[in-house]
Amino acid sequence: MENAPEYVIEMLHITKVFPGIIANDDITLQLRRGEIHALLGENGAGKSTLMSVLFGLYQPEAGEIRKNGVKVEINNPNDATALNIGMVHQHFKLVDVFTVLDNIILGAETTNKLGFLQKKEARRKIEALSEKYGLTVDLDAKVEDITVGMQQRVEILKMLYRDNEILIFDEPTAVLTPQEIDALMATMKEFSKEGKSILFISHKLNEIMAVADRVSVLRKGKYIGTVNTKDTNKQELSNMMVGRPVQLEVHKTPAKPGEEILKVEHLCVPSHLHKRNAVNDVSFSVRAGEILCIAGIDGNGQTELIHGLTGLDKASSGTVTLCGKDISSASIHKRGEAMSHIPEDRHKHGLVLDFTLEQNMVLQRFDEPQFQKAGFIRNDEVRDYAEKLIEQYDVRSGQGPVTIARSMSGGNQQKAIIAREIDRDKPLIVAVQPTRGLDVGAIEYIHSQLVAERDKGKAVLLVSLELDEVMSLSDRILVLYEGEIVGEFDPKAVTVQELGLYMAGAKRAGEGGETK
Amino acid sequence: MKGKLATLYQKDGTKKILASLVSILIGLLVGAFVVIIVGLFNSRISLKGAWEGVRLIFFGIFSTGRDASGALTWGFNPTSLGNTLFRAMPLIMTGLSVAVAFKTGLFNIGAPGQYLFGTMASLMVALSLPTEKMGAVPVWIIAFLAGVLAGALWGAIPGAMKAFLNINEVLACIMTNWIAANIVTWAFDISNFKNVAESTKTGYVYKTTFNGVATAKLGLDKLFPGSQVNAGILVAILAAIGMYVLINKTTLGYQLKACGSNRHAARYAGIKDKRNIVLSMAIAGALSGGGAALYWLSGNTEFFWSTYQSLPAIGFNGIPVALLAVNNPIAVIFTGIFMSMLNVIGLQMSNLTAYNEYLTDIIVAVIVYLSAFALVIRMIFESRKKKAPAAEKKAKENEEPPKPDAAQNGKGGEQA
Numbered sequence: 001m002e003n004a005p006e007y008v009i010e011m012l013h014i015t016k017v018f019p020g021i022i023a024n025d026d027i028t029l030q031l032r033r034g035e036i037h038a039l040l041g042e043n044g045a046g047k048s049t050l051m052s053v054l055f056g057l058y059q060p061e062a063g064e065i066r067k068n069g070v071k072v073e074i075n076n077p078n079d080a081t082a083l084n085i086g087m088v089h090q091h092f093k094l095v096d097v098f099t100v101l102d103n104i105i106l107g108a109e110t111t112n113k114l115g116f117l118q119k120k121e122a123r124r125k126i127e128a129l130s131e132k133y134g135l136t137v138d139l140d141a142k143v144e145d146i147t148v149g150m151q152q153r154v155e156i157l158k159m160l161y162r163d164n165e166i167l168i169f170d171e172p173t174a175v176l177t178p179q180e181i182d183a184l185m186a187t188m189k190e191f192s193k194e195g196k197s198i199l200f201i202s203h204k205l206n207e208i209m210a211v212a213d214r215v216s217v218l219r220k221g222k223y224i225g226t227v228n229t230k231d232t233n234k235q236e237l238s239n240m241m242v243g244r245p246v247q248l249e250v251h252k253t254p255a256k257p258g259e260e261i262l263k264v265e266h267l268c269v270p271s272h273l274h275k276r277n278a279v280n281d282v283s284f285s286v287r288a289g290e291i292l293c294i295a296g297i298d299g300n301g302q303t304e305l306i307h308g309l310t311g312l313d314k315a316s317s318g319t320v321t322l323c324g325k326d327i328s329s330a331s332i333h334k335r336g337e338a339m340s341h342i343p344e345d346r347h348k349h350g351l352v353l354d355f356t357l358e359q360n361m362v363l364q365r366f367d368e369p370q371f372q373k374a375g376f377i378r379n380d381e382v383r384d385y386a387e388k389l390i391e392q393y394d395v396r397s398g399q400g401p402v403t404i405a406r407s408m409s410g411g412n413q414q415k416a417i418i419a420r421e422i423d424r425d426k427p428l429i430v431a432v433q434p435t436r437g438l439d440v441g442a443i444e445y446i447h448s449q450l451v452a453e454r455d456k457g458k459a460v461l462l463v464s465l466e467l468d469e470v471m472s473l474s475d476r477i478l479v480l481y482e483g484e485i486v487g488e489f490d491p492k493a494v495t496v497q498e499l500g501l502y503m504a505g506a507k508r509a510g511e512g513g514e515t516k
Numbered sequence: 517m518k519g520k521l522a523t524l525y526q527k528d529g530t531k532k533i534l535a536s537l538v539s540i541l542i543g544l545l546v547g548a549f550v551v552i553i554v555g556l557f558n559s560r561i562s563l564k565g566a567w568e569g570v571r572l573i574f575f576g577i578f579s580t581g582r583d584a585s586g587a588l589t590w591g592f593n594p595t596s597l598g599n600t601l602f603r604a605m606p607l608i609m610t611g612l613s614v615a616v617a618f619k620t621g622l623f624n625i626g627a628p629g630q631y632l633f634g635t636m637a638s639l640m641v642a643l644s645l646p647t648e649k650m651g652a653v654p655v656w657i658i659a660f661l662a663g664v665l666a667g668a669l670w671g672a673i674p675g676a677m678k679a680f681l682n683i684n685e686v687l688a689c690i691m692t693n694w695i696a697a698n699i700v701t702w703a704f705d706i707s708n709f710k711n712v713a714e715s716t717k718t719g720y721v722y723k724t725t726f727n728g729v730a731t732a733k734l735g736l737d738k739l740f741p742g743s744q745v746n747a748g749i750l751v752a753i754l755a756a757i758g759m760y761v762l763i764n765k766t767t768l769g770y771q772l773k774a775c776g777s778n779r780h781a782a783r784y785a786g787i788k789d790k791r792n793i794v795l796s797m798a799i800a801g802a803l804s805g806g807g808a809a810l811y812w813l814s815g816n817t818e819f820f821w822s823t824y825q826s827l828p829a830i831g832f833n834g835i836p837v838a839l840l841a842v843n844n845p846i847a848v849i850f851t852g853i854f855m856s857m858l859n860v861i862g863l864q865m866s867n868l869t870a871y872n873e874y875l876t877d878i879i880v881a882v883i884v885y886l887s888a889f890a891l892v893i894r895m896i897f898e899s900r901k902k903k904a905p906a907a908e909k910k911a912k913e914n915e916e917p918p919k920p921d922a923a924q925n926g927k928g929g930e931q932a
Contacts, residue, residue, distance in 0.1 A: 331786065354777040375768060
């Protein structure tokens with residue numbers, strides 16, 4: 001602390017303990033005025049906890065917070081707001097059935113003497129703000145009807161409306177499309193130019209290198225260090241974050257495709273949103289020992305395609321053949337006999353959040369003789385099995401097998417699902433965005449697991465929105481655009497730019513673009 | 517020793533029990549308060565009478581009447597205890613009905629309708645089968661099963677509407693309740709089960725003893741002489757234990773809970789979510805129907821059949837019984853007995869004092885409100901607990917680094 005006013009916020013020696021885990025262990029973080037300060041760390045490193053302490057959601061057991069060099073007490077979010085601290089949470093805190101305008105003014109409503117809302121004034125102020133920063137929103141739309149990207153802009157406008165000077169972004173890019181991420185980065189830079197200070201929580205190294213001035217790294221609840229982004233590089237940062245040298249590239253040998261495991265012919269799946277088919281006349285096959293990747297921009301039928309394959313939705317026509325058996329109209333249970341499925345939405349489909357970890361580990365298998373006898377669950381067996389998976393796949397949680405799934409970090413929830421699905425040992429693994437929202441260490445791990453399964457002769461069908469992942473992991477790429485396959489590529493023979501054109505619908509096979 | 521107590525205090529179960537006990541205590545205190553207020557403004561009740569009322573509210577189950585001098589006497593009262601158990605029997609069953617549905621993520625407010633269907637089926641079967649040929653016990657068993665089945669059927673209807681048409685089970689249950697009330701009234705009205713043998717009792721259905729059917733006493737009448745208790749209470753307790761095992765130990769219970777907490781994940785895992793929702797409601801209905809069968813097959817009960825304007829309170833009272841038990845089937849046994857004890861205390865009050873029995877309904881009402889409130893009380897306990905270790909740690913901070921034990925102590929707190 002050379003001269004106090006240099007730092008607008010200082011968190012000194014913060015310690016926060018949860019049952020079974022020390023989330024923050026003596027962490028110090030100093031935020032300069034007008035800088036973009038990234039907070040980097042793996043899932044469960046304590047980033048969100050630290051920010052929740054700053055925002056008054058948790059009280060630390062030890063340590064103090066200073067603003068402009070003066071010690072402050074932040075006991076709840078109202079205190080934080082009073083100190084001009086605003087936060088965009090990872091999961092947005094919006095009232096779905098309220099309009100955008102109502103959400104922005106909620107908690108900071110201006111009223112006249114009689115207590116009536118003065119929305120006109122608020123509307124003017126918000127419109128001015130949204131124009132100034134290019135944050136387009138429809139003030140009269142209900143939050144439930146707008147896109148995730150726009151919801152995030154609503155959260156940002158909430159902070160601006162409250163004249164916050166210190167802006168916390170908790171993993172803001174996890175839910176955004178590449179274009180939305182670019183726009184967010186530009187907005188953040190604009191804020192910092194105006195003297196607002198930004199704390200940016202992320203584990204995406206590209207984004208941090210692009211936008212942050214300084215980076216503080218946390219690992220397993222401990223403070224590792226703070227570096228200037230211009231003096232460092234991605235490899236160094238990821239090593240600091242994980243604590244060991246990390247492979248940013250996937251290493252794999254050429255695929256040795258074997259027999260055909262999954263064959264999809266002329267599959268059509270109706271959409272929930274409109275009358276047309278979300279998946280239209282799609283045919284492809286996946287062979288043993290290869291990773292087939294379905295690339296595309298979100299919302300081009302990937303979800304419906306996978307739902308049609310796994311039985312979560314009914315296909316309207318077409319046939320699906322798995323290991324030589326027609327499963328087009330088989331039950332989910334039946335399909336599961338030869339198919340593992342790492343679902344897109346781990347909270348909706350992947351886990352029963354109120355169940356314990358061990359109960360979740362046998363979600364499909366509780367009926368197998370290993371885990372039940374005459375209709376009674378063999379708890380000892382379930383416990384042993386869960387402990388085995390937890391150890392083998394390094395799933396971290398506060399209380400081991402009896403941890404409630406809801407209380408685990410996102411990365412470890414995903415690891416639990418992957419452990420369960422891979423250990424089911426089925427010929428086909430369907431993995432939908434298996435690394436979404438995960439940190440480098442976990443991504444590296446999941447990628448290597450998928451490659452290892454491929455090498456064991458499993459067929460892997462991967463759906464991914466991240467082009468980096470598509471390029472590094474797949475043996476073959478199909479591009480899905482508006483529910484149709486518009487091209488098939490060899491990742492070694494195609495560039496990211498070329499793929500991007502197909503994904504955006506600017507090109508398609510048979511119209512001058514090269515296929516294969 | 518203090519450490520042991522502290523860990524006990526921090527257990528989730530302890531907190532649940534404490535929260536329920538606090539609701540009960542507040543309910544009783546409010547009851548006592550009402551007794552005093554009523555006493556002060558009623559010329560027929562003296563201050564002494566009010567004091568007697570207060571004592572009865574808390575200890576009425578041990579009241580044995582008045583002695584020659586007019587003072588209240590206390591002691592073991594087998595009649596009151598036996599009647600408590602008798603009235604607890606259907607309450608435990610409807611409480612289980614609501615609790616099991618809750619456990620599987622459904623709000624079964626249809627217990628009254630299921631109870632009525634169980635009533636109709638068990639009474640009609642018990643009164644129409646030839647006892648002299650079949651024997652009373654087989655008839656009782658068939659009649660009981662008929663009640664269970666009818667309740668299950670009536671519960672399955674809202675379940676099916678929820679599963680296949682995505683209609684909220686609360687709405688469907690409320691409607692099926694009234695449909696049941698009207699069907700039952702109509703069915704008895706056109707039947708010949710109306711008690712025409714006794715001229716004052718045509719509003720009632722025959723007692724099942726008219727056909728020689730009554731629940732066995734199994735010696736309970738010797739244990740609690742002068743009371744109505746019978747072996748039905750044992751059936752109810754067995755049902756509670758059975759439900760506990762079903763929910764917590766079996767694959768079926770696992771599936772039901774999975775569907776209840778996350779229908780999508782259950783479907784993803786290949787569990788038949790629709791079947792399980794229907795099954796869940798059918799089990800809930802079976803319990804309510806079984807409760808009705810136990811009550812009406814007792815032999816000493818008479819059913820007032822023209823019920824189309826009212827629903828049986830026992831069905832609705834299953835809700836507070838379940839809430840107070842935090843949906844634990846074993847705890848339902850105790851909360852069911854407690855609720856029926858209040859009922860019996862009410863009778864004692866109207867017998868022994870100038871107060872009337874409906875006073876205890878106020879207590880029940882307060883407890884009903886508070887049992888919904890039990891969650892809040894639990895949160896208060898939780899926040900107290902959170903602050904405690906924090907303060908403890910601060911005190912230690914200067915002397916030594918935090919022990920890993922300190923973190924272990926808080927186990928179970930952060931779960932929800």
